[in-house]
Amino acid sequence: MSRLSSWVAIGDSFTEGVGDEALDGGYVGWADRLAETLATSDPDFTYANLAVRGKLLREVVEEQVPVVEQAKPDLVTLCAGGNDLIVPGSDVDHIANEFEQAVVRLRAAGCDVVVFTGPDPRSQPVVRRVRGKVGIYNAHLRAIADRHNARVVDLWAMPVLADLRAWSDDRLHFSPEGHRRIALRTAEVLGVSVTEDWRDPLPPEPAMPWLRLRQADLAWTRTYLLPWVRRQLRGESMGDGIRPKRPELGPIVDQHRHNGRATA
Template identity: 70%
Template sequence: MSVWESWIALGDSFTEGVGDDGPDGCIGWADRLAAALAEQYPRLRYANLALRGKMLAEIVDEQVPVVEELRPQLVTLCGGGNDIITPGSDVDDVAALFESAVRRLRAAGCDVVMFTGPDPRVQPLLRRVRGKVAIYNGHLRAIAEAHGAMVVDLWSMRVLHDRRSWCEDRLHFSTEGHRRIALRAAEVLGVPGQADWREPLPPEPPQHWLNERRADLAWTTTHLLPWVRRQLTGESLGDGLQPKRPELTPIRLRSRS
């Protein structure tokens, strides 16, 4: 098993940890995985450059050069989701750009971990691009094989088909979703886990259809319409924000709920 003493996480809101709120901001799967890695590798230094709203080209232009300069032993890369849900985007072009990033990261001597997109079948907004996600995932698996990268397969995680794995905006994962993804990523890296990510969530009490329709209406007003507006105006949730962990620093272990 490899021993990693430096790791930089690249990406967008998924890797930033949006949806998994803590007392000091987002936690997310990457911070949770960092804590697990630090228990195995106490000298680990970790940076998280991911920022919500980033398109893949921005990740490649702004985050990949930092890796090329610092040359960490491990890099996680997840991106392209914001591109795919944008109307008119070409999956093949997105995948070609992603491969160029992987090629650069591998040339810098880094071990690379990639993530497939999850199956969005349970989410009304994302379900419309399910076919594009599946095609993109096929590209990602081929890229990983060609360049010797590791893959965390979110599509096959049936627990993510449970709506409780997603937060109320129906775009990002909940705390439970991030926790399961951290466990899955740890398994890919060969890090012993404290729980099984495959374990189903407990049965959910039946919901009255009227309550579900009210929830749909509230979601439309609170989340869907603002999302549409941002798509039309080119705004990003990350405008004016900075990465939460921009430098390689040691991990301060904390309890993981």
């Protein structure tokens, strides 16, 4: 793509960076990691991240898309709809139609658009129940991108994300290593030069004994699954009361000091 001098990232917890904790108590995530890389080669580069955990696609469209339409950045990245898919009775075709209308608006604002497919949730105990819906939604997203000349970061096609080390302890969000790999993959889609390859295999890991696996499952159920179910029953969201961490386009002057290896 042409020179990238401004970027607004919109969406939910994936783009906010949940699971990739910063030393200051916030979140880093694939988008901030990639933005830091882009800023090192262009001192005039500006970046905003409007994503907030727990947002449904409708909320992203209503709250975040208008900000992009006003800012008119060179690039907007959009990943949303995953939280809608796990709602019982949700209609994947309707969700995809809402997503397409958002892409139409972003393209009309003059932005290059990058969208993300969902990763294969086969190994994830909660999300795998909607694996079929994720697969259908991904097919819609690829078709939408083709119709509107958008780029696709295909997370489903990243085998490294099948490794549990790419996921955080809650098994719903990516770990720092998962976010780092996604930043590298997105850089590749954008044609940004990087020094590492997202395809590099993770080092071998000793197999965990069966009893420890079951103990880990029980601990996960108490710590993450039951609170998640209670929030769903109450109609609550992780993002209630949370504000975007980078609400306006600006230079990267406060780079995160984060755990894990280098950014993209």
